[in-house]
Every structure is written in C-alpha cells, then in structure tokens.
Amino acid sequence: MKKQVYLWCSLLLLAGCKTSKPLPPGVSGAQDGTFRIALGSCNDTDRENFLWDDILSLKPDLWIWGGDNIYADTGDRDSLRAFYKAQKQIPGYLALEQSTPIIGTWDDHDYGLNDAGSEFEAKARSQQEFLTFMGVPENSPRRRQEGVYTSHTYSLPGGSVKVMVLDTRYFRSPLTRDPGGNKRFIPNPEGEGTVLGEAQWAWLERELRKSGADFNILVSSIQVLSGQHGFETWGNFPHETRRLLQLIADSGARGVFVLSGDRHISEFSRTATPPLAYPLVDFTSSGLTHAYTGFRGEPNPFRVGDVVSTESFGYLVLDFNANRAIFRIVGDGGEILGELAQQY
Template structure:
C-alpha cells in the first residue's frame, strides 16, 4: 500500500493499544508511509496512579520492534484517554494527573524545556506547511479538565447525558486556546483530535454527547471560525466507523473518523444506534489513514486492518 502520486500528505492514527497483546499492525502502518502518526488515546492500558508502573508500560511500547521502526521514520504526536491517563472513565478528579502528564510527554519524546511541560493538560497543535498546502493538527485533552459524567441507572447503558449546561469537556482555558487555533488558522485543513467520539452520541458510553452543550459549542465554533477543511479524529470505542453531519454555515459535512482499536476490538459487536454513521462498523483490529490531495482539496479516509486490507473507505471533497 504505497503512497499514490496524488497524495501529498498521509496521516495515520489509531487508539486502544495494549502492551500485553500482540500488535500485528505496525508493519501495515509503516507501509502506508505516513508523514505523521497520531495517537488517539489509550496508548497503553495502565489504569494506575503508580508512575513507575505507567513508565514501565510506556517503555515496553517503545521497545516494540515494529513501533521502533515507525519512530525512526515518522513524527509521533497525539493525546491520551482514560486508561493511559490513569483512571478508567476519569477526568478532573484524578489526583495523579500532573505526574501522569509528565510520563505521557516523556513517551511522546517532548523536550524537557517545552512549554507543554508547564501547561496543565496535554492539548497541543502542530502545523505542517508543505509545498502545495498546509495542515494544522489540533490535539485536544478530553481528560484533564473534564467534569463528572452522569451514570445511567434506568437503562442498560453505562452513562447518560448531563443536564444541558452542566459540566465541561475541555475547561475554559482549553476552550479559549481552541477558539484561537480555529479562528486564526490559515491552514487548508484543520484536524481536531478528540480521544472520545464527537458525533455518535446514543451508545451510552463516553462521548461529547454526554455534555450536549459542549458538543453544540464545538459545532458552532467550527462553523463560525470559517477554518477550512475541519475534520475530527476520535478513538476509545474498540470499533472503527465514519460519522458525518451537515452544520449550518459549512459547505462540506463535518466528519468524525473513529479508529479503534489497535490490539483489541469489540468482537462481540451486534449493533448500536448512531444517527450520523456512514457505511458499516468495523469491529476487528484496525487503524485509520487520511490521504490529502491539495490540488483537488480531497481527502481519502481509510480504515485498514491486518495485512493492509482496506476494510472501509470514504472520500470527501473540501472545495
């Protein structure tokens, strides 16, 4: 699966990666010749406030033979989710979050003098200026500031949406930063990385839909900012799927591309509601790629499994 001539930039991403399970996908990821690899969260499964244990898992991942090859050839960026953050379904209440952040930044090979070392939360951005165009990757932290979710005691779902206006996913400091990122962006494409799904909101697990006012705020910001080519990447769910919706003021659909998981998938998946779904759900191990063509302002989205098999694809023009 080599890069075709019309592809100017390849972004590969994935989430939900256990160090104690075989990972058969790194060679396939390498074969897509990505310009960047984006971790979407749950990069290891630690669930701990013991920083030595967390560090040992990150070290184990870094020692994976095929992943080492990716590190040498490709820039690595990304975010975390609850299991590498350290607390299942955790948020602002996790007492070891500051220490965990430093271990995460070590894993991502962030320099010791980077401003990210002093910042609360792992949100960041990276702009790629290429000969034919530019891409801004905006990485969100949906853990550090996220307030309590509401357990669902009435149905068989795990959680239910908070009352409208109650709680936050990003916290005001991060919201201000995100508004600046989008309002001031001159990039041809703006990729927003969220560890949890933004559009799919009826499954009863973690999602932006549990904070409906925050989901509405994000959609309004994306539209009002006039930032070009906005795309959302998400993980967490152990399934991969495409979701999309049309937002007032935008001349293209907002796509939320979920890619999960790298080492273990929801093999028993029998279906769940998602009013925004396009195509079929993939519930085997997979990763995602986005192939950008600047001249036609087109993106090819692919869900890829073992041996480079394309399990699902989507094409979208951003003219």
C-alpha cells in the same frame, strides 16, 4: 506476521507546545501534493501488536495516537514509565519512531483510570510521563501547562495541515451514571459540566480562527458525533457538542474534521454544519490490539457505511490539489475495511 521494513527517511520527532515545520524532501506529500496520516488508539502492550508492519508499509508522513496508547490504569509514575518503555521496545513501533513524526493525545487508560476526568488525583504526574513518551523536551511549555492539548502545523509545497490535539480528560467534569442500568452513562443535565474546560476552549477558538491551513484536524480521544451509545462521548455533554460545532462553523477554518478513538470499533460519522459548505466528518479509529468483536449494533444517526469491529488502524490521504480527504479503515494485511471520500 512479519514483513521486511524499509526505513525511508529520518524525520524529527515533533514535540513542544506548538510545532510548525516543513517536511523534509523525500516524503510523499512533498512529491505528489498529498499528505498521508496514519492513526490508531486502544493499544495494549500485553497483547500482540501485529499491525505495525502494515502501518509502516504505507509510509505515512505522520502518526497520530488517538488515546489509550498503553493500558496502565495507574497514576504511579514508575508503573506508567514501565508501560511506555514496553511500547517503545516493540520492534514495529520502534521502526515507526525512527521513520515518522509522532504526535497525539491520551485517553483514560493511559491517563490512569477508567472513565476518569478532572477528579483523577494523579493527572499531573500522568501528564509528565505521557509527555516523556511523546518526546516533549523537559523545558517545553507543555511541561508547565495543565492538560496535554497542543497544535502542530505541517507546511508542504502544495498546502498546509494543522492538527489540534485536544485533551478530553484533564478538565472533563464527572459523568452521570444511568440509574436504570440500561447504559453506562446518560447525558448530564442541560448546561452542566465541561469536556475541555475554559482555558482549553479559549485556546481552541484562537487556534481555529487564526488558522490558514488547507486542512484543520481536531484529535479527540472520544467520539464527537456518535452520542447515543451510552459509553463515553461528547454526547454526554450536549451543550459542549453544540458549542464545538458552532465554533467550527463560525471560525472560518477550512477543511475541518475530527479524528477520534476509544470505542474498540471503527466507523465514519458525518453531519451538516451550516454555514459551512461541507459536512463535518468524525473518523473513529479503534482499536489496534483488541476490538469490540461482540458488537451487535448501536444507534448512530450520523453513521456512514458499516461499523468495523475487528482490529484496525486509520489512514488518510489529504489531497491539496483536489481539496479532498480520503479516509480509510485498514486491517491486518493492509485490507481496506472501509472508505469515505470527502470534498472540501
């Protein structure tokens, strides 16, 4: 499917350890008190990339990669570089790069090994290639930091948005295989292991507690709330999930929600997070080029609405005037496959 693409405003590709920039005049958020974000994950350069025209047609103010941005499954730098080059040569993505700021995180297949965590020996080399793909300068502190986590703040006339990009790979402890074979993984013994590692935990606490943004977004390549399906999830480390929810509740940050990927399905999850006056939403958007079309169901007590098991991307409208976020799952042709509105 082809559409005529109009490039509407040349914006800088955001890079570096931390970004805080007002958006240039002419973008949607500067005009009507909203900020529009598109996001996606699970993108294979060897498959048809057919959603970029739909993404471009919505003219997002920001694109967020949720991980598995390529399917390399290697720690070889030359191979990684070739996969990233192939992604940048896809016309629709090239047009997005030229019109829209791009940020994001990685997951296992661009990290370099399926289901891998801290034990992956090539992770430092993989990090450098990922940062190059994301346009991070060679002299950025992120080049010397362990892990790809970072934050970006966007200031507009109506308010501000802070995006905290987490790294759920570099420090993540080994997973526990299900000895019964009913699931791929089961939760680690209580208190054992970490998702973020202590350095990243300390960073995240500082970022949340000092944030004055109207909306605070956590980007996690794996799901936070849905933890019973037996694949990769924060639920494999229950004590880390509780720690994250407690930090969000105690931080005082406004309008916090999670964006996640990995699963080749898209869904909304939501749970109460006292003492916050609003529930925590985990919006899973996956995948861009291939989906879990054989999905027949799995437990998720926090699910809101139906699971989407066809190719899709995420689209958010953050409304500063109404203190509201509208989350949408969007498919080919711009079809809205799911929607959730949350008041903050």
